[in-house]
Amino acid sequence: MTVAQNPALRSLVCLRCGARHRVADLPRGCPACLAGGTPANVACVYEPAKGASGVQLPYTVPFTLGEGRTPLLRADNDLDVDLRLKWEGANPTGSHKDRFSALAVARALHAGYRAVAAASSGNAGVSLAAYCGRAGLGCEIAVTDDIPERVATLMRDLGAHVVSFPRAAARWRHLAAHVGSPTVLPVTNFQLPPVGSSAFGIEGYKTLAAEILTDLAGAWPDWVVVPTSRGDLAWGMYLGFREVCGERPVPRLCLVEPYPRVSAVLDGADPHGDFPGATAVMPSLGGNSVALQAVEAVRRSGGRAQVVDDDTVTAETHRLWRTGLPLEPSSAAALVAVADARVSGAIEPGSLVVAVATAHGLKGM
Ligand SMILES: [Zn+2]
Numbered sequence: 001m002t003v004a005q006n007p008a009l010r011s012l013v014c015l016r017c018g019a020r021h022r023v024a025d026l027p028r029g030c031p032a033c034l035a036g037g038t039p040a041n042v043a044c045v046y047e048p049a050k051g052a053s054g055v056q057l058p059y060t061v062p063f064t065l066g067e068g069r070t071p072l073l074r075a076d077n078d079l080d081v082d083l084r085l086k087w088e089g090a091n092p093t094g095s096h097k098d099r100f101s102a103l104a105v106a107r108a109l110h111a112g113y114r115a116v117a118a119a120s121s122g123n124a125g126v127s128l129a130a131y132c133g134r135a136g137l138g139c140e141i142a143v144t145d146d147i148p149e150r151v152a153t154l155m156r157d158l159g160a161h162v163v164s165f166p167r168a169a170a171r172w173r174h175l176a177a178h179v180g181s182p183t184v185l186p187v188t189n190f191q192l193p194p195v196g197s198s199a200f201g202i203e204g205y206k207t208l209a210a211e212i213l214t215d216l217a218g219a220w221p222d223w224v225v226v227p228t229s230r231g232d233l234a235w236g237m238y239l240g241f242r243e244v245c246g247e248r249p250v251p252r253l254c255l256v257e258p259y260p261r262v263s264a265v266l267d268g269a270d271p272h273g274d275f276p277g278a279t280a281v282m283p284s285l286g287g288n289s290v291a292l293q294a295v296e297a298v299r300r301s302g303g304r305a306q307v308v309d310d311d312t313v314t315a316e317t318h319r320l321w322r323t324g325l326p327l328e329p330s331s332a333a334a335l336v337a338v339a340d341a342r343v344s345g346a347i348e349p350g351s352l353v354v355a356v357a358t359a360h361g362l363k364g365m
Contacts, residue, residue, distance in 0.1 A: 001135060003110040004060045008046040012199060015235075015296055016040030025111065027179055027186050029195035038272075040292045041195045043239060044203055055206040055243045059106035063135040067091050067098035068207050072215040072354070073325075075335070079342045080349040084221075085335075086212055089327065089360030093130045095123035096233060096358045099208060101131035104187040104201030109135055111185070116140070117178050118188040119171045121147040122284055123359050124197075128187070129160035140184065142171035150364055168287075189230055193272045194291040197232045202293075205236025210244050212354055221251040222351040223341075225306075225334045227358050228255040228262065229285050231294025237356075238297040251354075253303035254347075256337040258282045258313075261290045262298060263305035271295060281310045281317075283365055284330035284358070304346060306337040321361070328361040 005023075012021040014030035016038060021030065026042055033040040046056045070090040075083040088096035105128070108116050115138030118128050125141035132139035139160040143152060144167065155162050165171040175190035187198040196202065212221065224241075226234045234255050241250035255262050259277025260269075269275075275288050298305060316339075317332040334355035341347040359365075 001062055001109065003062060003106045005110055006046065006056060006058050008049055008056055009044055009058050010047055011045045012042040013045050014040050014042050016292055020045065025107070025185060026199070028191060038292075039191065039193050039195045041202075041235070042199045044199060055210050055240050057103060057206070058200050058203050059103060059110055061102040061106050063105070063131070064102060065092035065098065065130065065134055067102050069211065072212065075355070079339055081338065081342060081347060082350075082352045083338060084216075084352075084354045085325070086208065086354055086356045088208070088356060088358050089331070093123070093127045094360035094362060095127060096205070096208065096356070097124045097127035098131070099204035100124070100197065100201040100232065101127040101204075103204040104128070104198045105131040105135050105137060107198065107200035108137060108185045108187070113185040114138055114183045115185070117142065117175055117184050117186045119168070119175050119190060120188060122151060122365050123363070124188060125160065126151065126154050126158065126363065129155045129158035133159040142174050144168055144171060148364055154363065189291070192289055194230050194289050196230050196235065196291045196293045202232050202236040203239070205233050206240030206243060208356070209237040209240025213241075213244055216352075219352055221354045223254050223347055223353045224251045225254045225256060225337050225353060225355040227285055227330050227333050227356065228257055228294055229287050230289070230291040231255065231262070231297055233356070233358065234297035235293035238301055241301070250301050253297050253301040254337060254341060255294060255298055255303065255305045256285070256333050257305060257307055258285050258310070258333070260307055261288070262294050263307055265290050265295050266298065266305060279310055281314050282330040282333055284328065285333065306341050306346070308333045308336040308340060312336050317361070325357070326361040327357050328359045328363065328365050330365070331357040331359050331361075334358075
């Protein structure tokens with residue numbers, strides 16, 4: 001299976017210090033920033049494409065499962081906003097992660113790896129399992145012992161090798177052991193402070209941003225609301241908006257989290273600190289650390305962060321299911337954030353708001 005690298009892909013750039021790096025796998029991010037104790041992810045740098053519309057991607061995906069081109073639905077509401085729902089549950093394995101997997105797996109194939117490894121107890125693991133299977137690569141998913149059995153079964157049924165650990169830290173150590181391997185490529189974060197996931201995979205989220213602007217046909221979103229853990233999706237969408245918008249301002253991003261992390265950093269907390277908190281219903285948004293890419297997605301878009309609570313998200317999830325929208329609670333969180341931000345005045349009446357409904361609820365997460 002032949003994967004081609006985009007000839008316009010020139011280098012990688014550190015999103016903190018701006019250093020350029022040759023195109024390579026940097027799962028710990030920028031080496032200079034890592035050495036300085038301030039880890040930061042990198043992003044792809046392309047030569048401008050002459051006359052091209054849309055966004056550039058680093059690799060072709062000949063093994064596509066049909067990811068992307070998901071619907072933008074109108075969402076009735078009593079909030080006095082024009083609310084649209086980008087329904088990422090319509091992707092092949094039911095989540096936005098398919099856009100990431102397509103590019104992360106393409107990178108692995110192009111660079112000659114035989115397998116991809118990831119730490120995930122949910123959508124990312126299921127998605128990577130499917131895309132690795134499709135591409136003929138091995139797939140190892142490091143999970144925690146409390147993973148829902150039906151999710152672990154899905155990963156195994158899709159051909160992944162599932163290894164389980166009592167705590168997240170242990171699976172990160174397991175993943176870190178693959179760094180430098182010529183055969184196994186780790187594509188999700190495994191270190192503290194976190195950098196985030198594969199820069200090549202994150203490029204896949206640029207298409208999500210571009211689709212929103214295309215589907216709105218000239219209307220401009222005042223806010224794009226994005227459920228967030230370590231900010232892979234928000235940062236990738238920012239990159240997409242930036243590329244499409246050129247010199248114009250990008251839509252403001254509102255990052256949704258189950259307890260203060262990004263919002264604490266925006267209020268002055270040490271970004272490398274520990275952010276205590278837990279969520280029983282939003283496992284996709286868990287974690288007690290902050291990646292710089294999440295903060296940068298907010299700062300560079302002029303955005304904000306919104307904390308939502310388990311009980312309200314649970315109630316909203318039930319309401320959405322009864323209206324034919326089977327979102328997982330981590331996705332319904334985006335709609336709760338819209339409502340909370342309207343009540344506080346952060347989102348003004350009459351705004352055009354796009355909420356990213358990241359994943360289908362049928363996995364039972
Ligand atoms: Zn750097």
